[in-house]
Amino acid sequence: MADQAHGTELEDAITPNLDRLAREGVTGLLEPVGPGVTPGSGPGHLALFGYDPLEFVLGRGALSAAGLGVELHPGDVAARGNLCTLDADGNVVDRRAGRITDDEARRVVARLSATVQGVEIHHEKGHRLLVVFRGEGLDPRIGDTDPQTTGVSPLDPRPLDPAAASAAELVAAKLTEIHRALAGEPAANGLLLRGFDTHRELPRFEDRTGLRAAAVAVYPMYRGIAKLLGFDVLGSPADLADQVRLLEKHREDADYFFVHVKDADAAGEDGDRGAKVAAIEGVDEAIPDLAAALEPGVIAVTGDHATPSQMAAHSWHPVPVVVHGPRSGRDDTDRFGERWCRAGGLGVRPSMQLLPILMANAGHLAKYGA
């Protein structure tokens, strides 16, 4: 988001490689879900993969489970958990437990797993957990306990439908046990749950497109959504350099590669403008290596949603996109950034329209009609 004093983080970042893609290719803006709609990561990615995010709905719990390789069965309920810091009055002080380290978080999870029975807790990354309630016919229509803000207490798990009353009771009872077990932890003395969901089946990407797809992502949740759609998930890379190595190794194994980079979004959520600019410049530096690793016929660079550091949150603002390939055409846009891409040849359009444009560019779509 640009304001009077700044361009967007992307506009202000130094990005010679992305600018070259913009200069040689065609640009535009993508609106992930709809006008004014701020997407979660699930709908943002589904749209990029060509799935209508209003037709296909995925809770965070189902995403996280898929990312960790935890199988959900009908009747189970899963939620995304945040380790958090509560003050003496039980109010949330930090929704991310001071960005707790992986090691610390694993220790806390081990302590919880040893103490609290009847709930499965998996560490995901940093403060992020997956919490699974196994049962028969548990209904996932339960309201988030994460208040999405600080200075207030966690919300009660509330049934959003009468059918979810017993599941909500079970969650409330387990949360009481969990908070008792966490008492005395310095940073991670609370747990917030959101995105309750159950087992989901989505149509496979390959069945819809005829393309073999692969994903390389550092964060489990993004591997999770790819896995739910039937992508091959390539390893568990630690960073972008690892991702490049995996792509090089598997370059012949898929037609469509999804490369996810989290850093710019994480910095945006932290409200850290400088870190977000640096993260974007880090992606820019990796572009030549990514291109050399894959030698792709068509390259697209975009986001699943905006995360302006001014808002320290996801937002509804359209995101820039560039499509680069021998048949992409080009436009007059010669820098990659919102203000230049909006005048580009792709116009302003829904994110779910990107995939067919990429497929056409790669020669995967036949003529319609005679």
Next chain:
Amino acid sequence: MADQAHGTELEDAITPNLDRLAREGVTGLLEPVGPGVTPGSGPGHLALFGYDPLEFVLGRGALSAAGLGVELHPGDVAARGNLCTLDADGNVVDRRAGRITDDEARRVVARLSATVQGVEIHHEKGHRLLVVFRGEGLDPRIGDTDPQTTGVSPLDPRPLDPAAASAAELVAAKLTEIHRALAGEPAANGLLLRGFDTHRELPRFEDRTGLRAAAVAVYPMYRGIAKLLGFDVLGSPADLADQVRLLEKHREDADYFFVHVKDADAAGEDGDRGAKVAAIEGVDEAIPDLAAALEPGVIAVTGDHATPSQMAAHSWHPVPVVVHGPRSGRDDTDRFGERWCRAGGLGVRPSMQLLPILMANAGHLAKYGA
């Protein structure tokens, strides 16, 4: 509408305040109903309020009735009436009876009401009347008698569905009586009817959005559409200065304020380019007062349709829009006008998408999905 010799009236007007909004905010073009579709005022406004104008249909009669506070019941039929001037052959010379004054029009309506029984005639504004046929089971599917042009005779009221045959006969009989009663009037010797409709119930704006809405409009019809959607209608202002005073007084009484200004549209319908430019400059001058009266979090300026003076009629051309607020972002557009706004960050989009964008800017929408 721009041509080889002119920009649009808005492009040629001197509008420093609107230009500032454009420079600091984000701009675009709105297409009220669909490509190539010229909207009436009903669909134009419904779209701006976030109602799909193809789903929610309102006849002009229903709009006018709501504006005048005339209650329609199922089975009644209402139409918008224009006092007009007919020549000796019965052809329309002036569809607006020489822009007859309110006083003159009221005198004519009183004369009609005293002479013609079984039809209710209400004066609206200038040449504009509301004509209500009370009955049981009258069907409103009747074709307009307004030919929308001069040099031809008024059309017969034609049933558009067999079920409307008796209603059309009633209307025809009453029109004969009315024209007999108007014989000898110097300017207003004819009556044209259009937009036959009956009682309508529309979902309330507050139920759809959670927002309390208020309207300030000089012309009754625009208060009418707002009232149909459950807006608070603030007074009966005489001019824009009155509107500003009402807004200041009621600034705490609503979340969403609809401020309607008619003058530019009226001048466009008259084909008076100079008057339209002046009307637009009048709106521009009022912007600081409007902003001071409301201190709004988010400002949007747009139209419900185009009315190019070259056409002297509504048209299908997209209308410019600016959205201005702390989270609107900005684009490279620094003047408010069609040719600059079309390169703006909102792109070219349906008018009904404006409301969710405003709601997002004002922080009234939650995140979609996890």
